[in-house]
Amino acid sequence: MNSGASGSSSESLNESAGSAGEVALKKGPWTAAEDKVLVEYVERYGEGNWNAVRKKMGMLRCGKSCRLRWTNHLRPNLKKGSFTPEEEQLILELHSQLGNKWARMAAQLPGRTDNEIKNFWNTRIKRKLRDGLPLYPHGQKPRQTPPMQTPLPQQHSQAFKNQFFLPQYQTAIPLFHNPFQTGFHGATPIFDQIPCTTLQHQSSPLPIPPPRHKRYRDPTAFSISIASAPASEYPTMMSPHGILPNAPLSFNLSSLQMEMGAAPSPSSFSMANPELPSSQLQFSRIMKMAESSSNPDPRMGHGGLLYPDRMLLGDMMEEAHSWANMNLPQNKCSNTYSKSETNRLASDLVSPSGMKYEVSTSPGIDSSHEDLGKPADCHVSTPDANCGRSLNVSTVGCASGAQGDNNDNLGLDMHDIAALFPGTPTAELGVLSWENLPEIC
DNA sequence: AAGAAGTGCAACCGCGTATAT
DNA sequence: CATATACGCGGTTGCACTTCT
Structure with a gap:
């Protein structure tokens, strides 16, 4: 990580940091102060146009990072903490049907983010693979056949x-x-x-x-x-x-x-x-x-x-x-x-x-x-x-x-x-x- | 107690795509 | 139509913390 940010996306972290004379954008963990600024921005301007956070609030983060921070940590009604057994079961079922469609799975789990689910799954799958256990319980099968x-x-x-x-x-x-x-x-x-x-x-x-x-x-x-x-x-x-x-x-x-x-x-x-x-x-x-x-x-x-x-x-x-x-x-x-x-x-x-x-x-x-x-x-x-x-x-x-x-x-x-x-x-x-x-x- | 290994999570990257100019 | 900008998703990585030896 932090290996130079060579992405082609306009939202890549080097989008402005690479330009001479511009202040390098901050990376890494967010501070409480930054969170506060981001929340204030959303309250004032609403979600979206994340690059404007930098312009309007002086935030030294790229828009992409702001969006991610808001989506995964700051937005209201986020559920923190471990997944409940019910949620875990739902994830299993969803994954058996959807595959790695984390965003879609997240839509089924109020307060949970795709990143959370993804992390949960990846750690779980590692454990399962290591232990030689089946990924899907109860005979669930991964998605494999088209509907038609x-x-x-x-x-x-x-x-x-x-x-x-x-x-x-x-x-x-x-x-x-x-x-x-x-x-x-x-x-x-x-x-x-x-x-x-x-x-x-x-x-x-x-x-x-x-x-x-x-x-x-x-x-x-x-x-x-x-x-x-x-x-x-x-x-x-x-x-x-x-x-x-x-x-x-x-x-x-x-x-x-x-x-x-x-x-x-x-x-x-x-x-x-x-x-x-x-x-x-x-x-x-x-x-x-x-x-x-x-x-x-x-x-x-x-x-x-x-x-x-x-x-x-x-x-x-x-x-x-x-x-x-x-x-x-x-x-x-x-x-x-x-x-x-x-x-x-x-x-x-x-x-x-x-x-x-x-x-x-x-x-x-x-x-x-x-x-x-x-x-x-x-x-x-x-x-x-x-x-x-x-x-x-x-x-x-x-x-x-x-x-x-x-x-x-x-x-x-x-x-x-x-x-x-x-x-x-x-x-x-x-x-x-x-x-x-x-x-x- | 200390280092190694494992784990969980936050954040970043690359890419595809939508939209604006 | 081309280009720039913005958004969102899935994959990956880095790091702090925990557990193991």
């Missing part, structure tokens, strides 16, 4: 893939029962018809922590909103014969594919801050847009969140990709969009009573990122492969233009949609009325 047997697209980097391998989903939980599917091999489905309360922890008692995010401009800017039509409209788009029963609305990053049918069985779901690939594609939430509290249709749920928080969008995407490949080989739609166009995608299907499907992504989405691989073609299709109809997607003025700098949102051309439904009036351009939709097939 379906191979990931090769263009995805390992880091990208890793985002998806949340152990909670490593076991094949049938999260989604699609009546269309005849052979859903491998891919972890998304939606399910079971209540969320039993869904989230089916395979593991451990809730997956909301993955930590690097900065992004506006956490609320990313959203996918899905709501189902109310029961009164339900039959018009989902006949008793099940024309579009439980069809998912799904996404695939590599093709940005949406499969749009009737509402998924869950009337809504929520996904808070799923960790997304390094493409900056960060969806903060799938929020419920509307609910039907008096919905008599049990398939519609009770307005609760039917999708487990924190499930990775990547899982959804991979799921959608697999599902689409298996189920929609021939009847996919149609329009293909450029990367720039699909950088922002938004579509609304609004019912007369205001219920709507809304899909929106943030201005930060970058589908051209290498992690995403392929050019982001966009397809919207009906999920019923036997139906023989397809929806075209075209750019229309969408409501989400306010999000930012780019207004070339994608939406559904309602002419095209209406054309799918013979006899459907096309007067309501820009708004697809569920009431105008006859059964598709």
Whole structure:
């Protein structure tokens, strides 16, 4: 340590000490006086912008060191002392599932830091190895298998893939029962018809922590909103014969594919801050847009969140990709969009009573990122492969233009949609009325 | 009692990535 | 688009303290 600080990072300790004429930054243990200054800084200016501590408070520490000191020792609600047996057990379980994801583990242990957990584990593992004991008690196995047997697209980097391998989903939980599917091999489905309360922890008692995010401009800017039509409209788009029963609305990053049918069985779901690939594609939430509290249709749920928080969008995407490949080989739609166009995608299907499907992504989405691989073609299709109809997607003025700098949102051309439904009036351009939709097939 | 070895923890480093300019 | 800056994570190191011989 202290071997010269030759790091390339701008936050490396030599960032200014190396410059002639500048005061060398202090290293090593923190003093109480320094702690006091740092606490004062946070009280005055808040967390973040750690390099400003030096500028504003005259601190002779680099920003990185300040952040570390605050995070690991000074911030409120830190729990000091030895780990309790419960915490130790939790760490074991988490490690068996997450591997060396200390920050994620720390998110599950209030008051504990990643550094603490890491140190605990490293000392423990040393002891275990020395003693020839198994690392995981009770037959726990380290994480090893991806949640889906379906191979990931090769263009995805390992880091990208890793985002998806949340152990909670490593076991094949049938999260989604699609009546269309005849052979859903491998891919972890998304939606399910079971209540969320039993869904989230089916395979593991451990809730997956909301993955930590690097900065992004506006956490609320990313959203996918899905709501189902109310029961009164339900039959018009989902006949008793099940024309579009439980069809998912799904996404695939590599093709940005949406499969749009009737509402998924869950009337809504929520996904808070799923960790997304390094493409900056960060969806903060799938929020419920509307609910039907008096919905008599049990398939519609009770307005609760039917999708487990924190499930990775990547899982959804991979799921959608697999599902689409298996189920929609021939009847996919149609329009293909450029990367720039699909950088922002938004579509609304609004019912007369205001219920709507809304899909929106943030201005930060970058589908051209290498992690995403392929050019982001966009397809919207009906999920019923036997139906023989397809929806075209075209750019229309969408409501989400306010999000930012780019207004070339994608939406559904309602002419095209209406054309799918013979006899459907096309007067309501820009708004697809569920009431105008006859059964598709 | 003293030195060696082991342990635990704080802090640092390197790197990847996000954001600002 | 390139570059600079900032943030966060995981790995590593140094050192004080404890235990062992």
